[in-house]
Amino acid sequence: MEHSSIKELETEKEILEAFSIIKQLRTHLNENTYLDLVTEAKEKDNYKLYALIDDNEIVALTGFKPMITLYYGRFVWVCDLVTDTRKRSKGYGEQLLAYVHKWAKEYNYESVALSSGIQRKDAHHFYEDKMNYQKVSYVFKKRLV
Incomplete structure (x- = not known):
């Protein structure tokens, strides 16, 4: 990790280079849908996609967006x-x-939040034990199509 850096992925080429990693989490996506969703989210939702690069190879990704809600x-x-x-x-x-x-x-946001699939027990231990996140709610979803 001595040669690692974190870089925002902004160009179509950079975003596509990250697909093989994001596909490990978002198995339902194909490359075209992924690119379309990232592009639209960046334009409309201020979505940010960052890669951790180690020895010139993308090894991890995070996508996030700043938000404002009455709850958080x-x-x-x-x-x-x-x-x-x-x-x-x-x-x-x-x-x-x-x-x-x-x-x-740096941008004056008060907290960071996320959801994690019920089945992802290792991730839950990581968030709670290693990163000191608190479990504060359940997330519910209803498909409309």
Whole structure:
């Protein structure tokens, strides 16, 4: 990790280079849908996509967006956080989430929030035990199509 850096992915080429990693988390996406959603989210929702690059290779990604709600106030919502399955347990997720915390503080956001699938027990331990997140709610979803 001595040669690692965190970089915002802004061009179509950069975004597409990250697809093989995001696909590990968002298995339902194909490359075209992924690109369309990231592009629209960046334009309409101020979505940010950052890569952790180690030895010139993307090893982890986070996607987040600043938001304001009556419940949370000014906060950053982490939409995506994934480390390449071949590179896990090396501190990459922690480094990216710490970067999101720093970004949020720099832009005067009060907190960082995220949701995690019920089945992702290892992720829950990471958020609660390693990153000191508190479980504050359940997230419910209803498909309309």
